[in-house]
Amino acid sequence: MPSKTRITIKDVAREAGCGVATASRVLNNSGPASADVRKRVEKAARSLGFSFSATGRALQSKRSMTIGCLVPSLANPVFAEAVQGAQEVLLGSGYQLLISSSNYDGAIDNEAIATLLSNDVDGLIVTMTAPEKSRELKQARERNIPVSLMFHDPLDGFCSAYVDNFEAAREIARQFAALGHRRTGFLALRFATSDRSRNRYAGFLAECRARGLPDPALIEISEAEAKTPEKLADILREHSGLTAVFASNDFLAIAVQKAARLSGWRVPEDLSVAGFDGIEIGRMLDIPLATIETRPAAMGRQAAETLLCALQGGPFEQRPALPFQFRAGATLAAPRPESPTAAGIAPQPPSVPSLKYALKQG
Amino acid sequence: MPSKTRITIKDVAREAGCGVATASRVLNNSGPASADVRKRVEKAARSLGFSFSATGRALQSKRSMTIGCLVPSLANPVFAEAVQGAQEVLLGSGYQLLISSSNYDGAIDNEAIATLLSNDVDGLIVTMTAPEKSRELKQARERNIPVSLMFHDPLDGFCSAYVDNFEAAREIARQFAALGHRRTGFLALRFATSDRSRNRYAGFLAECRARGLPDPALIEISEAEAKTPEKLADILREHSGLTAVFASNDFLAIAVQKAARLSGWRVPEDLSVAGFDGIEIGRMLDIPLATIETRPAAMGRQAAETLLCALQGGPFEQRPALPFQFRAGATLAAPRPESPTAAGIAPQPPSVPSLKYALKQG
DNA sequence: TTGTACGCGTTATCAG
DNA sequence: CTGATAACGCGTACAA
Numbered sequence: 001m002p003s004k005t006r007i008t009i010k011d012v013a014r015e016a017g018c019g020v021a022t023a024s025r026v027l028n029n030s031g032p033a034s035a036d037v038r039k040r041v042e043k044a045a046r047s048l049g050f051s052f053s054a055t056g057r058a059l060q061s062k063r064s065m066t067i068g069c070l071v072p073s074l075a076n077p078v079f080a081e082a083v084q085g086a087q088e089v090l091l092g093s094g095y096q097l098l099i100s101s102s103n104y105d106g107a108i109d110n111e112a113i114a115t116l117l118s119n120d121v122d123g124l125i126v127t128m129t130a131p132e133k134s135r136e137l138k139q140a141r142e143r144n145i146p147v148s149l150m151f152h153d154p155l156d157g158f159c160s161a162y163v164d165n166f167e168a169a170r171e172i173a174r175q176f177a178a179l180g181h182r183r184t185g186f187l188a189l190r191f192a193t194s195d196r197s198r199n200r201y202a203g204f205l206a207e208c209r210a211r212g213l214p215d216p217a218l219i220e221i222s223e224a225e226a227k228t229p230e231k232l233a234d235i236l237r238e239h240s241g242l243t244a245v246f247a248s249n250d251f252l253a254i255a256v257q258k259a260a261r262l263s264g265w266r267v268p269e270d271l272s273v274a275g276f277d278g279i280e281i282g283r284m285l286d287i288p289l290a291t292i293e294t295r296p297a298a299m300g301r302q303a304a305e306t307l308l309c310a311l312q313g314g315p316f317e318q319r320p321a322l323p324f325q326f327r328a329g330a331t332l333a334a335p336r337p338e339s340p341t342a343a344g345i346a347p348q349p350p351s352v353p354s355l356k357y358a359l360k361q362g
Numbered sequence: 363m364p365s366k367t368r369i370t371i372k373d374v375a376r377e378a379g380c381g382v383a384t385a386s387r388v389l390n391n392s393g394p395a396s397a398d399v400r401k402r403v404e405k406a407a408r409s410l411g412f413s414f415s416a417t418g419r420a421l422q423s424k425r426s427m428t429i430g431c432l433v434p435s436l437a438n439p440v441f442a443e444a445v446q447g448a449q450e451v452l453l454g455s456g457y458q459l460l461i462s463s464s465n466y467d468g469a470i471d472n473e474a475i476a477t478l479l480s481n482d483v484d485g486l487i488v489t490m491t492a493p494e495k496s497r498e499l500k501q502a503r504e505r506n507i508p509v510s511l512m513f514h515d516p517l518d519g520f521c522s523a524y525v526d527n528f529e530a531a532r533e534i535a536r537q538f539a540a541l542g543h544r545r546t547g548f549l550a551l552r553f554a555t556s557d558r559s560r561n562r563y564a565g566f567l568a569e570c571r572a573r574g575l576p577d578p579a580l581i582e583i584s585e586a587e588a589k590t591p592e593k594l595a596d597i598l599r600e601h602s603g604l605t606a607v608f609a610s611n612d613f614l615a616i617a618v619q620k621a622a623r624l625s626g627w628r629v630p631e632d633l634s635v636a637g638f639d640g641i642e643i644g645r646m647l648d649i650p651l652a653t654i655e656t657r658p659a660a661m662g663r664q665a666a667e668t669l670l671c672a673l674q675g676g677p678f679e680q681r682p683a684l685p686f687q688f689r690a691g692a693t694l695a696a697p698r699p700e701s702p703t704a705a706g707i708a709p710q711p712p713s714v715p716s717l718k719y720a721l722k723q724g
Numbered sequence: 725t726t727g728t729a730c731g732c733g734t735t736a737t738c739a740g
Numbered sequence: 741c742t743g744a745t746a747a748c749g750c751g752t753a754c755a756a
Contacts (some may be wrong), residue, residue: 006424006505007480008733019743024735031736032741049501054481055426056733057415059748062368066460066481073446075659080442084435087463091470096481098428099461101449108453119416119428119458120368139411145370227645258646281613284591284620286648297437327386370749381727386751393752394725416748421732 007050007161015044027052031121032355054096056121066096067307068116070126071150072104078249078296079127080276081152085300093308095122097109102128110136117145123307125300127151129193131158146310148303151196154318161302164321165196168292169203171326172274175290177211179334181244181272184208185217187256190225197248200276204246219244226252232259236271243318243335250275250282250291257287257331268333278327290329298322369412377406389414416458420482428458429669430478431487433512434466440611440639440658444512447662448487455670457484464490466555472498479507485669487662489513491555493520508672510665513558516680523664526683527558530654531565533688534608534636537652539573541696543606543634547568547579549618550610551588559610562638566608579604588614595621598633605634605697612637612644612653617694619649630695640689652691660684696724 013023018037025031026041027050033041044050058064069086071079079101087097098119100112106129113136124140124147131137131153139322140147141157146279155286176184186204186217188197201218208216217239232255247253253275257267265271267287275282278293299322310316375385380399387393388403389412395403412669422427431448433441441463442494449459460481462474468491475498478486486502486509493499494517502509503519511522538546548563563580570578579601594617598607609615615637620628627633629649637644640655661684672678 006733009735010709010733013743020733021735021737021743021745022741025742028735034741037742051480053733055417055420056748057735059421059732059750060734060736062748064417074436074449075439075446076435077439077442080436080439080446082465083461084437084442087436087461088465096463096477099445099449099459101446103450114413115458118413162641203450227642254643254646257648281616281643282587284616286619286623368749371751372749375727382750383727383752384725387726390751396725399726412728415749418732419751421734421748422750422752424732 002266006053007048008056009050011048012041012044012050012159015048020269035199059233063122064120065094066119066121067123067125067304068113068119068121070109070112070116071099071127072129073100073101074099077092078294081296082127082300082303083295086304087300088297089301089304089308095308095311099225104129105189106130106193110134113137113140117143123311124148125303125307126151130195131155146307146316148307150299150303153195159303159306159316159318160165161299161306161319162321163294163299163324165199166203166206168276168294168324169200170207171292171324172214172276173204173207173211173216175274175326175332176244176246176272176308177213179210179244179272179332181335182213183217183241184213184244184246185219185239185242186246186248187219187221187252189223189252191218191220191248194248199247200240200248216246219245223276227254227257227352229255229262232256233262236260237263244274244332245271246274246276248276250279250289253289253291253331254285255340257285257289268331269336272294272335273331278325282327284358287331288329290328290331291327293325293327295322368415368420369410371412371417372410373410374403374406377410378402417456419449419568425484426482427456428460428481428483429485429487429666430475430483431459432471432474432478432483433461433463433489434491435463436461439641440656441513443601443658443666444489444662448666451663451666451670454572457670457673463720465497466491466552468492468555472496475499477501479505485508485673487512487665487669488509492557493517508668508669512661512665515557515561521665521668521678521680523661523668523681524683525656525661525686527561528565528568530638530656530686531562531608532569533654533686534638535566535569535573535578537636537688537694538608539570539575540635540692541606541634543697544575545579545603545697546575546606546608547581547601547604547607548610549581549583549614551583551614553580553582553610556610562608562610579609581607583614585641588617591620591624592618595624595703596723597624599625606636606637606694607633608638610638612639612641613649615651615653615693616644616647619651626631630693634695634697636695640687644689644691650691651689652693653689655687655689657684 023041026033026038036190074080102108109128121279127150147158149158152160154160186201256273260267260271275291278291282289375382388395388400436442449606464470471490489512511520514522516522538613550559553559618635622629622633637651637653640653644651
């Protein structure tokens, strides 16, 4: 039965035949020590397999060297990549990431922040439902704990690493309009709890109005519906007359493509589709997805860098929004004179989009 | 300028006019207290906005209520989902997740575990390059810190939440063989550092041999090649004569489909493709991907449950491998009499797979 | 029922 | 150059 208890600096000091203060100085290079005692301490530490207890250090130094991170869900690759980005920045810094996810539940959001705070985190990286009205987030600021938001527009005194969803969505509206689309729709998942989704819709709507186009239909669906193309097909059929759909993320957009095929509609001839995020797989599709390319990992990195900077005594400054880029893909085309979704019924047998786009990509 | 320092139980005790022990007993419901003092303490705690310091508690109780989690990368949705699953199990338990990722680097793996250990984690959930030869992992066991592996076959004294990659890969070989494929390939990413990839190849190879078929070609590619269908197409063309490719994960398999299209090959008529993992998007493709469905989130959940059980004094037991399921998709077909990849050159114009499979799925 | 005092592992202080 | 000691926030044994 091997040793059950932690090896502490006391053990090292005893083994080396010196006081704990000396051992601490040697191991930390934080003060004078004779070459002799230095050797003994180092040897003792090595042979005992000593390592510092972060807990003891945290208590003494009042810095936990820990950063709390809250995201809605790691099952969403966008957030997962952002956390990975933050993790990479923090890797050599001595800071550890304490993570929580809320599953998009605003109540859990706040509980999670409270828990993170009571874990004495030195900083916070947060994406949540309603940062603007979170008492816990304000508490963090009152305790002078720097908070980096991710994915949110900058807020109050909190810095944020984000893309301008409103502007990006306007770009989609422009692309639709340039092709001649008038009857468009915005497909949203978790509209009520996602400011990203709302901002995208707002930008899309604003640009449509600015061009004198009809307001886009706001189509909210459930997670179950998003995952079941058959249901999604039913929903799309209910919204007759749409010639272009802007999905609030790429996964949804791919589901729309699938649903369209199930209804016998061709993409993009019968229905144009655009997504948001720019996930890698979108480029691998038979018909590559038109989308807004963003860099979630860069968001995580920036959030972590900003925080690190503040933690190390530097300024805690808002940086400009991260860039996005429209990716044309092949899911956008001019609407047909008479849209088959307007016609209502009788799905036509799909035609042959494969060749055209395979060549286009080649 | 709001309060800068932490509110401790001393502050509460002073405010309530009692000793710290009494305050502690009240706030923890851990001992007797008169109704009177109870009121005062609770009121004081509330008005001061007191919350316990996890650090102080950890030091005193020798339990950090923290679980360390190491995965190769959160940018891989499989691992991200697993961590999310673990997180969900831990949510109400009082344990926090301290996460690290190694970016598939075996040296960082071990550093990360050492760091986690020095953070006094109470348990460990780990996926790494070489758990079987990790000194740090053994150290954890010597300290009686329970370790749950994820994705690895059970090892030594460590429990693992995993699927039987070897058996699952045999199933792919069976499917290929049943259709009449003889010249097959295994496309691997990070073969050297992923026992999953190796086990899948081993199972695939074993079943091929058991059936008297030629050994499958082992095709290792780089991450850059995986992300660039054009390069992948070049590589596939170099391996002439293959009629079926088993990719070590779904992302790769989707890239293969893309690469095949770029070469003018039809999937599955000219080339059968199978993946591994069972990601959602595979079902949404024009030609749904044949794959092995696994449940990464369930792996994370099981790993966390097993750990929690041990942490709460229960048995620390290996559970049976998690189930997997072959999903037929539409990327598998019998090989053509003369394979176009064997023929060597002259990509033929793609034919019309869309209709056939759209109907099949409807 | 209550409060004092100690120890958890660490580092900073300060006297030797 | 060295080492004893206080302090960090907490829970608990023990004394009142």
